Structure formats: C-alpha cells, structure tokens
Amino acid sequence: MAEIFTKLQYYFSFPFVRYALIVGLLIALCSSLLGVTLVLKRFSFIGDGLSHVAFGAMAVASVVRLTNNMLLVLPVTVLSAVLLLRTGQNTKIKGDAAVAMISVGALAIGYMLMNLFPNSANISADVCSTLFGSTLILTLTPFDVWLCIGMSAVVLVMFVLFYNKIFSVTFDESFTKATGVNADAYNLVIAIITALIIVLAMNLVGSLLISALIIFPALSAMRLFRSFRGVMICSAVISVVCAAAGIIISILASTPVGSTIVSADIVVFLVFWLISAFTGRAKA
Amino acid sequence: MEQIICKDAALGYEDGIVTEELNFTVSSGDYLCILGENGSGKSTLIKALLGLKPQVRGEITYTNGFSSKEIGYLPQQTPVQRDFPASVREIVLSGCLSKTGFRPFYNAKEKELAHKNMHRLGICDLEKRCYRDLSGGQQQRVLLARALCATEKMLLLDEPVTGLDPHAQNDLYELIAKLNKSGITIIMVSHDISSAVKYASHILHIGRKQLFFGSKNDYMTSKIGRSFIETEAQENG
C-alpha cells in the first residue's frame, strides 16, 4: 500500500501528470452533465458523429502542419454540431442517416489523409492515439490546461444559468415553444456545448471513446435516480470518480488512459444495473 | 369575448395542403371539441393555433389582448416522456418557465403557483414521485398542472384520454369540465364523440376542409353530425 502511495507521489511530482488529472476531471464533469440531456433527447448519436468530424479535422490540421490544431478543429466541430442539429429537425434528410454519413465520411477521409501525408514513421500508432487518446493527455502544455479550464468554466456556468431551460427543452420541446420560450436558441446552446466538450474530450480519451464518456455515467445514474436533478448530480459524481480512478490506475498499471476510464465507467454501469435489477425499484 | 378568430385558413406541409377553408371563432369560456378522422389535420391545427406552424393561407388572429403564448398545451404524449427520470414537482414547475425570463431560477411565487396547481388537480401526494412510475391518468394530471402554471386563460388538449382506462378517462373529463367552469377556455381534440357531445359547448369537425362549426346542439341535429354519431355508435357496438 505504502509502495503504491510513494509511486503515485513520484508521478504527481511531474507537472504533466497533474495537468492530466485536472483536465481529465473537468472534462469528465462537463461531459456527464451534457450526457444526461443528450441521452434523454435521443441525441446520443450526435456525440459519436461529432467526434469523428473532430478526428477528420485533426487529421487535416496535422497534414497542413498547423502549430495549434485547435484553431481548425474547434470551429469545424461547432459548425457541424449546429448543422447536424438542423438536419435532425428536417423531415427530408433523416437525422440519424445524416449523422452516420458525416461521421463515417470524416473518419475515412481523416485516416486516408494521415496515410497519404504521414507526419511520422508510425502511422498506425498516430491514428491509434488520435482514436483512443492513449498518450495525448500526457503531452498537455500549460496553455492547453488553461484553455480546458476556461472552456469547462463556460460550460458549467451555462449549465447552472440554463438548468431550468435545458430541463424544459429536454422534457417537452413543443410545450416549451408553445409558452413562448425560444427553444431553438437553447437547442443551439446545447449543440455548441456538445461541440466544445467533444473537442476537449478528444485529448483525454480520443475520438472513439467520447461517446462512452458522455453516455455511460448518464445511463448509470438513470438506473437508480428518479428525478432530473438526482440524475444530473449522480451522473457528475460517477463520471468524476471514474475519471480519477481511471487516470490513477492507468498510471500505476501503465494502461491507456482513455480505455481505462471507460472501463471504470462500464464497471459502474454494471454495478448500478445489478443494484436496480435486484432492488426492483429505487428511491427518488 | 372572442379570443381566437380563424378566417379562411389553410394548413399543410411542404408536400401539400392538409385541410382548408377553416372558419371559426373561440370565445372566452368556450369548450370547443375538434373532431375528425385520423390524419385529417387536427394536430396540425393545434400546432397552428399555438403558433408553432404558420398557416399556408388565411388568417389566425388573437383578439382582446389574448396571445398564442397564453395557451396552456397538453401534447399528444411522446415515447421520450414516458420513461423520463423527473419528479412530478420538477415537471409542474417547468410550466412557469416563460415567467422567469432571463432569471435562472424559480422564485417563491412560481413555486407557490406550482403547488397551488398540484393541489387543484389532486396530485400533491405525488410531488416527489417519478413521472415514469405514474399511471397514465396521473401523468396526464401532471401535464395538466404544468399547463395551468403557464396560463389561466386557455388550455389546448390533444387527445388527452388516449390510452387511459374508461374510469380514468371519465375522471379526466370531469376534471377538464371543472376547469372549464372555473372560466378557462378549453380546446380539445378527441376521437370520443359521445363525451364530446356530452361536455363540449362547440364542435369543429374537419376533413379535407371544414365540415362543421357551430354549437353542440346544432351539430347533433345537422346531417354530418347525425351520421358521424351513428357510425361511431355502430363501431362501438
């Protein structure tokens, strides 16, 4: 036990490990809050689609050798989020088909570009780290960390300020619209927050596992909690605890950060699922 | 006192007109029942009245200071809502949202209003329960309480009794009649002709165009009214 503790202490003496922990916890917190809304709105697929778009943009950014690839990835993803949400409301193009089309397309083109214009000798390792975020999080600069803190703060403040509006738009969009509330504006807010979080989370778990970070804590919380506020809080707690556990375990056992966090989320989901299955029904 | 005047309105989507030649008025205290076959455009009309879907032609005007935002709305239930993890209190309170404006939280007055409406619909003891664990009839009461938080003037209900057992249907009809007596205008879409003629004061019957608008008594003696009542009676055994 003492040995583990000394080992952790040793690792946390490096600033980049501390950065990784801060960023990881913040992203986990934001994505879990958003996840509740996305899952309930039947929008969980949008996270998946957007993360692939972000992967494609990342590939383009590295091909044209942008020094700060965020400058390309962020606007492209936000734009796609807004567009995808629009087509979701359009009756002509099916929303889910549009998402699938864009996400697979972006993934394929991104991979192709990385192959055609390789930046380093080991393409498959490059692709793997972009998809699964295996080492990215340990290469964060102080600028990345501050960017992440800033964006997380924006997301959290938006959540607190718009909590009641987000609830109402999620539960019943047409009622909300009918009472004269500008529901479309809040949908836009949700789309932009989604894009911000996905771009942030790419650094942590890579673009393939983002959906897991968004969906698992929300689904676990919904097993046991029966009020919107309860689900939100529980989901946030689960996500932060799993992220912390995942990061620490990955350091101790030298496993990939992203997959370790997601594995922790899966374990919690299974435990919650078992509890709800055995207790039958749960308290509010 | 007239609240809504619909003049020669036509409703439809990109692929064509659904129903047209709609001419009717709704006055304060009315109980208007909208009848029509599946797909005749009843829900579309509701969306038009709420201002969610503009009419293709014609005019829908709100008079005497009334506005489409003062309509409390009870939608046809969607599957998303049926398993939504939210407490009754959270849902009823969300009816006050339009009163909050840019304020992020509900104030004491709005919480009081939510409580008053829960009391009025007899769901105070359900306050902390989860919406998805309630029976269909209880869920409709919760949504009614929410609608009442949004308005005291007019309620628009889209097939509120669908999926309820006969007893719960009856309770809900009585409750709505009680709200109507307290001065709230009711507009209800219904398939249930017998309770429509029992409770409503006015009937609007639509098909590809407006087939009838007038008082309930006129409807029951009109040709279309009699034939519709007869076929429904036969179908119900």
Ligand SMILES: Nc1ncnc2c1ncn2[C@@H]1O[C@H](COP(=O)(O)OP(=O)(O)OP(=O)(O)O)[C@@H](O)[C@H]1O
């Ligand atoms: N979003 C839409 N886009 C295009 N057409 C639509 C849309 N919604 C409904 N319609 C069409 O408009 C017509 C009227 O639909 P509406 O939902 O108003 O019928 P309804 O009278 O409410 O039927 P029901 O009794 O089944 O509820 C239908 O033919 C339907 O196919």
Ligand SMILES: [Mg+2]
């Ligand atoms: Mg309908």
